[in-house]
Structure formats: structure tokens, C-alpha cells
Amino acid sequence: MLEDKNQQRTSLEALGEFGLIDHLTQNFKLKQPSSLVGVGDDAAVMDYKGQKTVVSTDMLVEGVHFDLSYMPLKHLGYKSVMVNLSDIYAMNAIATQVTVSLAVSNRFPLEALEEFYEGVALACELYKVDLVGGDTTSSNKGLIISVTAIGAADENDIVYRKGSKPNDLLVVTGDVGGAYLGLQVLEREKEVFKVNPNSQPDLEPYSYIVERQLKPESRKDMVELLQKLEVKPTAMIDISDGLSSEILHLCKQSEVGCNLFEDKIPLDPTVISTCEEFKMDSTMVALSGGEDYELLFTIDQADFPKIKANPNLTVIGHMTQQSEGVHLITRAETKIPITAQGWNSFNE
């Protein structure tokens, strides 16, 4: 599907582990005031000056979380950072540093890793985080990425998954379901390509959802917006595994129930049209799709006037007593229990 642009190929053996890390990270400069020492010693050193420190980590595995036949390495580097920053923003904190570790088989030339780090660098630049560490080693098969993100926040600003109260409003940023559908389009094109390697896919009609899959953004802007609007969510989580699974996490940890209104779920027009094309139910896609990296949070009803005018924030339901359970209220006004349909990487 993708043209091989690696005209030049430098083998990883030639550089070795030390040379490789030095080479890949040489252009990363520390910009955060909290970053004192980055790559190059036994550990990085940070100073959060009395703020609380927030840490999250995620692993991405080739063939499980991504497919290099349609995922450009630069995008993959960008997305690996986004996935982790998203967890920091979901704490209502601001991300400040990342460490990026790779296990990579010898089939990757140096130039491929350079592309990956270009994506890491772009993410660091746009989201103002510093790369302060990592490890590079060989794998027997494929590429495995492990990112740890660190952020800082004042104690009073941190928002957990617990804290929702009955009658709180359930709010989602942006729209959902796009990343999952983008993956379906890319998988379909991959099958077409297998049959006819000369086919040129026309992804233009799907550009929004394909970008949601290949180059997602995390919602730092929404954390900043909420601060500007003077709204502190009562609970928050990011949408990595699908709306239904995240709602269940909030409900379980906050010990509340929830009514989610089907007609309120924000869907991009491309999601609706592609669902029709794929004969998929758009609500199911939104509930179970995953990888949208939007924020899902609850607010006190008193805060509703502050957010109601904002096109990025959609009220999609409200919390209830725990005994009332977790339900989807359909367009036909029937009440369907929500169960976790989230993605489980151990099911193949």
C-alpha cells in the first residue's frame, strides 16, 4: 500500500545500543522548566516544585495494536505519545515528560527508527513535553513500543475516575467512533491491495476517520478549556477502549449508575456515512469502537451553563443512583443495559 521510501538502509548492528539511543535522541532539547536532566545518564531528573506528579504507561505491540502495512512509522511515533498523554490529560493534569522504549527486530533499518522518532519529536513539540529517557533493544519479532508519560498538577485540580454523583451530567469531548471506522477502512484497503498490488486506494472520502486512526490527537486543549471555563469535572477518563467500557469504569469507581442517550452521542457525518456503507450500527461503533482519545467526564449540573455553548463539549447523559444500573436510552426510548464491549487484546 505504501511506497517504500527507504532508499538508504543503515543496519542497527552497525550503531549498537548506545550509538542508537544517542543518535535517535540527539535533536531532542529539554524545554519544560521541570526537566532538569534528560537522556544520557542512568536516569532523568525532574523538579515538580511541590506539584503532584502523575505517571502513566502503555505498551503498543506490532500485529496487536498496529499494522505497519498501513501505519507509517512517523504516525506511529506520534500516536504512541498521544495514547499516553491522553491518560495524563484524563487526570486533568498537564503532561510534561515522556520516556519512549523500543524493542525492534533487525529487519528495521536505522532510517525506519528515525521516522518513528520524527513522529515522537512532532508530538513532543506540539504538546510541549520533553523526551527524557528510554531504552532501545532488539526483539525476536516485530516492534514493541513502551511509553511512560509524566505530568504535573496542583492537588486540587486532579480529577479521578471516582467522584461522580447522581444527577451529574455526563459530557464527552469531540466525537466518537471515527478511529474504529478508520481502521475498518484501512483493513479493507489492505485486503484489496493483497489481491491487486497495483490498486490505488481512494481514501479521500474517509480522510477524517483515517486520520482519527493513524494520527489521533489527545485533548490537552480540553483540559485548558475546562480551566478557562472554571469547570472542574467531578470524574474523568479518556476514551481508549470505547464509550461503553469507559462509562462502566466511571460508574464502578464512582459507585453510581448512568443513563446514556443514544440520540445525544456526537458522531461525525463521515462516521454515519461509513457506517451505512459498512452496514454497521453507528451507536454500536461509538459504544465499542475505542481509540478516539476523547475525554469523558461528569460535571455538577450547576456547571452546565458554563459549557453549554461550546461545540466541543456534548452532554450525552446523566448519572443516577448505583441501584438504577447503567443504561442506554435508545431513540425508540427503550432502556438497554450497557455491558463492556471494550477491546480485549487476548481474544484473537
Next chain:
Amino acid sequence: MLEDKNQQRTSLEALGEFGLIDHLTQNFKLKQPSSLVGVGDDAAVMDYKGQKTVVSTDMLVEGVHFDLSYMPLKHLGYKSVMVNLSDIYAMNAIATQVTVSLAVSNRFPLEALEEFYEGVALACELYKVDLVGGDTTSSNKGLIISVTAIGAADENDIVYRKGSKPNDLLVVTGDVGGAYLGLQVLEREKEVFKVNPNSQPDLEPYSYIVERQLKPESRKDMVELLQKLEVKPTAMIDISDGLSSEILHLCKQSEVGCNLFEDKIPLDPTVISTCEEFKMDSTMVALSGGEDYELLFTIDQADFPKIKANPNLTVIGHMTQQSEGVHLITRAETKIPITAQGWNSFNE
């Protein structure tokens, strides 16, 4: 070589990702004052109360860094934490938290991961660190482990790789070369086992070096000892890749040279006898072996009286002007340039 004790086998699919993380981490309690929130939210939350934060990360890959045919999973869990804590101690800091992520193929039953986490738990308990996060996902092949360790220190206590001055003494903790030789013994027994699966290896004569390989300790005790002795090293690094490679790191970053005295290098008697058996040069093993996780540091000569009586600390050389280069002074008083012989995982 090892008896299969997994009578009970629970498949990972049955638990799924969320159930798995919950299950594996349910018995981990937070004990560090700096750990506010551990596993279970989007991120862990820590409070270092004005201390500097020190972060390091490492990846371990099956077939590259470890071989499950002789590495029990509990030991592997323990060692994975040790490898990372060692980097924190090498900053003269005290480790406080770890995150542990696993990518694991479906061939591992739940009970295998439980064993791994038993080792993680033991390491956390003995070294007083909290497990505060991690990720568990599937891999296409084998087991990949990514650990991030976090520590704290007052700014004035932190020791970097740079800071050595000419005439500083070069000091190593414990003894070196054992972990590498332990690996040679285990590899030999593995070959024997392949030929005759009924053979019972007698590892007793090698117990010290086999334990150095399978269940290494990191030198928190030495960081505490140096504090008690009121010695602040001028530069420090941990020995993960072999003495020669670590000396070169100190010299490069401190912009100094070094004379290392062959006859001063501390070797356990088992290392000497096993080197004879394997017809290996013990100095080469000490220089290039790796995985000892001892600390290598330099001190001002004025501090020598404070350390000289301690059997855990051995002066093995002194630093020089950078222009004099980095040399091994042999028993025959010849001067041999030291070059990096450290381990490169990309060479197969």
C-alpha cells in the same frame, strides 16, 4: 531443566485485559508516603514534596535478555525490578515507585504471570518501592517486560555520570563478573539437558554466580552506606553492561582519563575457579561481562579514609587527565587501552 509446576492453567482470554491487571495487582498496597494513588485510574499520582524526581526505564525481551528455559518467572519478576532500581541508586537517589508492563503471548497461563508478579512483589517489599502502574497486553511471540522506576532525592545529593576529576579514586561495590559466568554455566546445562533430558545438573558449586545471574540485587545498601559514611561520589553509574563500558561512560561524560589496575578488580573465588574451568580470562569477564548491578563511582582522594575499611568498597583505579586516555594496568605492569566490549543486543 525445570519441572513444570503449572498444574493449573487459566487462559488469559478468560480474564481479559482489565480483569488481568486487577487480578495481578490486587495484593499490592501503597506504602511509600510519596505514593498517593496507584493502579486503577488513568495515571498514578505521587507527591515528592519538593524533592527532585528521578526516572529510568528498561525493556527486557525473551530470547534476548532472558531465557525461560532456566529463568524461573518469579526470579524474572524480581530481576526486572532490580535492573531498574539499580539505575535510580546510580543517581544516589532512593527508589520509591515502579510501573511494570508486560506484553505476553497466549501460551502463558495466568499462573505464570502470577509467579512473575510474586517476584515483583518481593522486590517491592524488600526495596520498599510501590507498584503504581503498568499495562498488560498480548504479544505475537514471547514475553516483553518494560519497567519504569521512579525515585526521589534532594538536589544536592544527586550524582551524575559527569563530575569525576583527575586524581579522583575509582571505586566499585561488591565484586564483578559473576552474573556473566552464571549465565555461561546455565547455558552449558541447557545444552546438556537438550542432549539428555534426564540429567540432573549439580549447580551447587556455582550457586553464587548462578544467583548473581538469576536473582541479582541492586545496591540500595551502598547508597545508604555512602550517606552514613558522609561520602558523596563525584560521579556514579551502575554496572549493567560490563566494567569497561561503564568506565568509558564515566570518562566520556566527565571528560577525564582513567587508570584501572587489573590486580585490584574484586573477583569472587567462584568467579576465578569457574573462569579456569571455562578457560576464560577472569579480567576479560570482569571488564566485559555485565549484569552485575554493582555501583561504580569516583570519590575525591580526601574521602579515602572514610571508605578504606569497608569490605564492600574496593578502589580499583584513579582518574587522570583526559589526554592520558583510558587504560588497564595489567599485573605485568603493561598498559592496555580499554575499549567498549559491552553487550550489544543488536549483534546476534
